[in-house]
Amino acid sequence: MSQAVLEPEAGATRNMDLLRFATAGSVDDGKSTLIGRLLYDTKTIFADQLEAVEAASASRGDEYTNLALLTDGLRAEREQGITIDVAYRYFATPKRKFIIADTPGHIQYTRNMVTGASTADLALVLVDARKGLVEQSRRHAFLTSLLRVPHLVLCVNKMDLVDWDQKVFERIADEFTAFAAKLDAPDLTIIPISALNGDNIASRSDKTPWYEGPSLLHHLEHVHIASDRNLVDVRFPVQYVIRPQSTTVTDYRGYAGQVASGVLKPGDDVMVLPSGLTSKIAAIDTADGPVDEAFPPMSVTVRLTDEIDISRGDMICRPHNAPAVAQDIEAMVCWMDESAQLRVGGKYTIKHTTRTARTVVRGLQYRLDVNTLHRDESAQGLALNEIGRVRLRTTVPLLADEYRRNRTTGGFILIDEATNRTVAAGMIIEAS
Known part of the structure; x- marks a missing residue:
């Protein structure tokens, strides 16, 4: 196994750009193996972790070091050879920091x-080159489009098992491109x-002389994400009011x-919702002291020039x-609840x-078949x-944007009042 990427120096990653990416695909397409490979090639795993994986691989009878075991942390996952929960992993290269969400295929x-x-x-x-596009591949591609994930990468995996056949790759690529044309995949x-x-x-x-594109890690390091953030619409949901008792x-x-979203600076004119009262920003504080501007996803404390009645849930x-x-x-x-369905009137x-x-759910306009x-x-x-x-009616007004314009102020969750379970995740299409 070659290790082609050098580990960044300690402390050098503090001010580096951060890329969050999620892996998806059908069962046995190799998502966990891919993440294990990325962790291994970027020297992000410790020696004892690698030794434990090598030992676990040997006990399973594998003739190779099964890097998928680095992410399949649940015992049930290792026993079944599948991913059940969302596993988050972290690594860095000299160019960028990464957070990976390894999501289940079932x-x-x-x-x-x-x-x-x-x-x-x-x-x-991920797609298995032997199987091509399957139902779950289309489902996950649609979900990434629905969730407005701005960048999509299709990895045709296990090409070694089809002898690196260029025609197999091009057939899968053409089929997926045609499907993605129906989605919002920019x-x-x-x-x-x-x-x-x-x-x-x-x-x-060197086994793909016919492929002229970048390696996966090179693409992850260089994909441009700065323009994906909404720096136009200032949205600052108030989480807590700080009044020191000193x-x-x-x-x-x-x-x-x-x-x-947006950029906040001292001296800016602002309005507080839902009251509609206006003021100016006096200062912006952080744990490390005052700053000249704040932008997503910074956590800050905003001070205003006027004393306005503001509480948690309000928005600047x-x-x-x-x-x-x-x-x-x-x-x-x-819908995420297995014990009860969403019903009109719920x-x-x-x-x-x-x-x-x-x-309250006022209406269900349609159910979507994510395959067709x-x-x-x-x-x-x-x-x-x-x-x-669905159509919802809330007891108090929400301060909302369309999800396609702002993923933070356009997203929500529904919670069952009796059990306190999260039963649904929602994306706002229209708020009136």
């Missing part, structure tokens, strides 16, 4: 894939790889939270660029940014892993 764990991809900058869909890259042997992972392989600090009032924005203050929501919903708790309210993209307008409910378009 259809019954589709909800876990939605969870893993919801915050991703890039989705990586940036698509297709790479032939062998995760087991490391071909086209950390460096270009005798030495009597006049400090700050509003803490994470910048959802621009006076002439505000989200909708809406109680009627139309959204796409992925009542839930809705969690949207830092605001919590109660909501057919809309079933006769559907009466949504079962586990099903996706549909």
Whole structure:
């Protein structure tokens, strides 16, 4: 096994760019092996971890070091040879830091894939070169489109098992490109790889002279994500009001939270919703001291020049660029509860940014078949892993944007009031 990438020096990654990406694909397409290979080739695993994996591989009778065991951490996953939960892994190269969400391939764990991809900058869909595109490949590609993941990479894996046949790769690439044309996939890259042997992972392989594109790691290091962030619409959901109970600090009032989008600077005119009161930013504080500007995903404390009644769930924005203050929501919903279905008239708790309210399902417009993209307008409910378009009415207004414009202020979850379980994840289409 070659290790082609040098590990960055200690402390050098602090100010590096961060790429979040999720892996997806059908069962046995090699997602966990691919992540294990990336961790191995970037020297991110410790010697004792590698020894434990080598020992586990030997006990299973494998003739090779099974790098998939680096990510399949649950005992049930190792016993069954599948991924069940979303496993998060971290690594870095001299150019960029990475967070990987290894999502399950089984259809019954589709909800876990939605969870893993919801915050991703890039989705990586694996396909077995021997099998070609299967139902789950299309399902995951559609879900990444629905979740507005801006970059999509198709890795045609196990090319070594088809003797690196260029025609096999091109047939799969053409079929996937045709399917992706129906989706909202603005940036698509297709790479032939062998995760087991490391071909086209950390460096270009000499076994694919007909492939002129980059290796997977090179693409991950250089894909442009800065323009994906919304730096136009200022959205700052207030998470906590800071009022120190100190005798030495009597006049400090700050509003803490994470910048959802836009850029905040001292002196900017701002408006607070839902009250509609306006003020100016006096200062922006962080744990390391004041800063001249704040942008996503920074966590900061904003101080205003005026004393305004602001509490958790309120939002700071621009006076002439505000989200909708809406109680009627139309959204796409992925149902995640296996014990009960979504029904018209059902009542839930809705969690949207830092605001919590109660909501009722006013209507189910259609259920979506993620394989054919057919809309079933006769559907009466949504079962586990099903996706549909619903109309919601909330008890208090949400400060919402369309999901396609802002993934943070356009996303929400539904919670069962009786069990406190998260039963659905939603993406706002329209707020009025």
